[in-house]
Each structure stands twice: as C-alpha cells, then as structure tokens.
Amino acid sequence: xxxxxxxxxxxxxxxxxxxxxxxxxxxxxxxSPQAARVRMEGRGEVLILSSNNYLGLAAHPTVMAxxxxxxxxxxxxxxxxxxxxxxxxxxxxxxxxxxxxxxTEASLSFVSCWNANEALPATVLTADDIxxxxxxxxxxxxxxxxxxxxxxxxxxxxxxxxxxxxLDAKLTAAADKKVKMVVSDGVFxxxxxxxxxxxxxxxxxxxGAVLWIDDSHATGVLGATGRGxxxxxxxxxxxxxxxxTLGKALGGAAGGFVAGSAALCDYLTQRARxxxxxxALPATVxxSALAAIQxxxxxxxxxxxxxxxxxxxxxxxxxxxxxxxxxxxxxxxxILGETAAAIRMSESLLDEGVFVTGFGFPVVPQGxxxxxxxxxxxxxxxxxxxxxxxxxxxxxxxGLV
Numbered sequence: 001x002x003x004x005x006x007x008x009x010x011x012x013x014x015x016x017x018x019x020x021x022x023x024x025x026x027x028x029x030x031x032s033p034q035a036a037r038v039r040m041e042g043r044g045e046v047l048i049l050s051s052n053n054y055l056g057l058a059a060h061p062t063v064m065a066x067x068x069x070x071x072x073x074x075x076x077x078x079x080x081x082x083x084x085x086x087x088x089x090x091x092x093x094x095x096x097x098x099x100x101x102x103x104t105e106a107s108l109s110f111v112s113c114w115n116a117n118e119a120l121p122a123t124v125l126t127a128d129d130i131x132x133x134x135x136x137x138x139x140x141x142x143x144x145x146x147x148x149x150x151x152x153x154x155x156x157x158x159x160x161x162x163x164x165x166x167l168d169a170k171l172t173a174a175a176d177k178k179v180k181m182v183v184s185d186g187v188f189x190x191x192x193x194x195x196x197x198x199x200x201x202x203x204x205x206x207x208g209a210v211l212w213i214d215d216s217h218a219t220g221v222l223g224a225t226g227r228g229x230x231x232x233x234x235x236x237x238x239x240x241x242x243x244x245t246l247g248k249a250l251g252g253a254a255g256g257f258v259a260g261s262a263a264l265c266d267y268l269t270q271r272a273r274x275x276x277x278x279x280a281l282p283a284t285v286x287x288s289a290l291a292a293i294q295x296x297x298x299x300x301x302x303x304x305x306x307x308x309x310x311x312x313x314x315x316x317x318x319x320x321x322x323x324x325x326x327x328x329x330x331x332x333x334x335i336l337g338e339t340a341a342a343i344r345m346s347e348s349l350l351d352e353g354v355f356v357t358g359f360g361f362p363v364v365p366q367g368x369x370x371x372x373x374x375x376x377x378x379x380x381x382x383x384x385x386x387x388x389x390x391x392x393x394x395x396x397x398x399g400l401v
C-alpha cells in the first residue's frame with residue numbers, strides 16, 4: 001500500500017473533524033425504486049419524506065417503460081458531444097416538450113441543471129454586463145456566477161433575499177451596463193417559499209433587465225398544471241430565461257435544461273462549454289423524462305394531490321405544536337432551533353421508520369436548525385398519518401413539543 005500523500009493526510013484530518021463536529025454525512029443505500037415507501041439496506045421498509053420525487057413519477061410504469069424503450073432503441077450512451085454525433089431525435093423531442101411545458105420558444109438539455117446553471121452566465125455575459133442574484137439562491141447559481149466572473153469579467157452582485165428595493169437600487173447603480181441580468185430561485189429549497197414573481201418582474205422590466213428563474217423545485221409542482229412559478233402567478237411566457245431539472249418532479253433520473261428564446265438556445269449550442277466538451281444527456285434518460293412530461297400533461301390531478309398533501313401535512317404538524325414554516329409548496333421545513341435537536345430528531349424518526357433529513361448551521365442560520373419534509377403526490381393519507389404519529393412520539397421523547 002502506498003504512503004499517504006500530503007493531500008490524503010489533509011483530507012483524512014478534515015473528515016475526522018467532520019465527525020467530531022457532527023456534520024459527517026452517512027449514505028443510506030436504497031434497495032428498491034424511489035417511492036413513498038422504500039426498502040433501505042439494514043432497515044427494511046422506510047417511509048420517505050426527503051425525496052424530490054414530487055409527483056411520484058420515478059417508478060411510474062409509463063416512465064420506466066419509456067426509459068427501457070429508449071435504451072433498446074438508442075443504446076446505453078451517446079458516445080459523443082452534441083455538435084459532433086451525440087444528438088439523437090429524442091433530444092429534439094424532449095427539448096420541444098420542455099419549452100412547451102414552461103412556455104418558452106425553445107429549450108436546450110444538459111446533463112444536469114447544475115451544468116445548465118454554470119453554463120448559462122459564463123457563456124452569454126461579457127465584461128460589459130452585470131448579474132445580480134438573490135441572497136438565498138441555490139449553490140449551483142452561486143458557483144455559476146463565480147465561474148462567469150472569472151471567465152467573462154462580468155460584474156456580479158447579491159441582493160438581500162426577496163428585497164426588491166435593494167435590487168432596484170443595485171440596478172439603478174448599474175445603469176451603464178449593456179446587459180443587466182437578475183437570477184432567482186422560483187422556490188427556495190431550504191425554506192419552501194416562492195419568489196414574488198410579479199414584484200420581481202416589475203423591477204426587472206423597469207430597468208430593462210433580463211430575468212432568469214431557476215424553477216427546479218417548481219417545475220411539475222407549482223401552477224394548476226405544474227408548469228412552474230410563472231403559471232402559479234399567471235405569468236407564463238413573461239420570464240425571459242428558465243432553467244430547471246429533469247431530476248426532481250419529472251421522473252428524477254438526471255438532466256436539466258435552459259429554456260428561453262431560440263437565439264439563446266442556439267447560442268448556447270454553439271458556445272457553451274458543457275455542450276461542446278461533455279457527452280449529451282443519455283437517450284434513455286431523455287426518453288424517460290419526455291414520458292414524465294407527457295404523464296404530467298395527461299394527469300394534472302397529480303399536481304392537485306401534491307398540493308393537498310402538503311396542506312394537510314403542514315396543518316397537522318401545527319396541530320401537534322410543531323413549527324413548520326408557512327408556505328404553499330411540498331417543502332415543509334420544521335424549525336427545531338439548535339443543530340443538535342435537528343440531528344436527534346432526524347435520527348430518532350429514522351428509528352421509527354420515517355426518513356427525514358436534518359439541517360443545521362452553517363447550511364441554515366444559527367438557531368434555525370430544522371428537519372425538512374418533502375411531500376409527494378404518491379403519499380397516501382395513511383403514509384402521512386404514520387409519519388405524523390412518529391413526529392408526535394419523537395417530539396415528546398425529545399421534549400420538543
């Protein structure tokens with residue numbers, strides 16, 4: 001066995017510190033498809049309340065059959081980047097469906113939404129431009145802006161969360177910039193809150209700024225038919241650029257997309273480095289994602305059921321004297337205070353057969369540690385009542401309620 005390198009020694013010491021600090025993440029291995037209830041290695045059946053499988057499509061027979069047909073028809077991999085010989089007809093079909101779903105002229109698929117969020121600003125912005133980001137945006141957006149600043153020398157900035165007066169002031173100060181871009185999550189994943197899109201759009205229009213919304217936790221979730229944040233507010237077609245994922249409500253396999261004008265998507269095809277130097281989204285994933293969109297369009301009642309489940313679960317938690325954050329999304333964070341309390345709650349719930357993830361500082365503010373529940377359209381009333389009974393038992397055992 002080789003002698004550990006200086007890097008190995010440093011990483012080993014850091015991992016030991018993670019364990020001492022109680023922030024080391026242990027992987028739980030599932031032995032069955034992602035669903036409301038799964039088999040977890042070493043634990044048997046577990047009720048899942050931490051999945052992004054919002055519509056229950058990850059194991060939907062039609063979605064799985066489409067993935068199998070995709071691999072039979074197109075093979076296991078693309079074997080190339082898009083511009084050489086890695087573009088299959090299923091990519092074109094998927095991209096047309098994504099654009100139709102979110103209400104834009106065109107879309108372009110990527111291997112993940114993280115990939116899309118890194119590609120977009122670094123490809124389209126220049127040193128003459130500025131991009132401003134909400135304080136609580138997803139890490140992929142934060143890293144995308146860092147990359148864009150390094151590569152293009154564009155100016156970047158952060159406005160206070162949901163504070164559009166602050167955004168207005170920053171855009172006013174940037175009046176000389178050729179392109180002004182503003183980016184916000186549609187749904188903020190740790191809070192479960194929805195951006196005030198009408199107010200944000202008004203500020204952007206006032207300053208002629210391009211509005212980019214990451215709808216990863218809203219696609220398939222918000223709006224009467226699951227078309228996202230814009231549909232929720234009756235503003236389909238008004239957002240300039242939408243990025244989203246195929247890895248949450250839309251089947252959960254992998255992949256993401258940028259949706260906007262045909263010119264934007266064509267330019268990204270020509271110049272985005274993740275398009276030019278990375279193999280295309282596997283055709284089997286594209287096929288299953290396309291089928292998921294088709295199921296969503298054919299069965300909008302899944303969105304209704306998801307919304308009803310979230311309302312029921314949040315209301316019942318309040319009746320049990322927990323403190324879920326208010327909201328209209330299936331992300332239901334339960335505030336417990338200190339990090340240790342959130343970790344104990346999560347571990348004790350798993351012992352009860354309910355899997356919920358705990359989050360503490362520095363992921364969330366000091367004193368606002370929480371367990372984050374995520375509901376699915378596939379959760380039955382029995383599933384939710386089982387989870388709620390476990391919450392009540394554990395909450396009493398730990399003196400939290």
